[in-house]
Amino acid sequence: MKNYEFENLKAFNISDKLKYVSNTIIVKHILNEKTGNIMALALDYGKVYKPKLTPFSTFVNVIEGKAEIVVDNISTYLQKNESMIIPGHVLYTIEANERFKMLSIILKSGYDDLEP
DSSP states (O other): OOOOSSOTTOOOOHHHHOOOOTTOEEEEEEEEETTEEEEEEEEOTTOEEOOOOOSSOEEEEEEEEEEEEEETTEEEEEETTOEEEEOTTOOEEEEOSSOEEEEEEEEOOSOTTOOO
């Protein structure tokens, strides 16, 4: 069994477990598996998150504050409880014009032959 900060079968509040740190991007891995991962992030004002390029789509959901997602120089603003699907093979940034917290989920498709 893998050791994560978030335990299986125990209720938790992501926003409470994810704290802001001045001038920092905090990343907590909720799950990190061969078939995908779930991360919670807290970005302080002025920080820019530049994820690596992936062939897989990424689902993002803002859980507190407001985030700016920039894809091909086009900005989209997501507020609390708003989500977006970012297609694979696309470079993007997530910018903090104010502090915010979000979830990022990547499900890697095409790996049906992987062992659990």
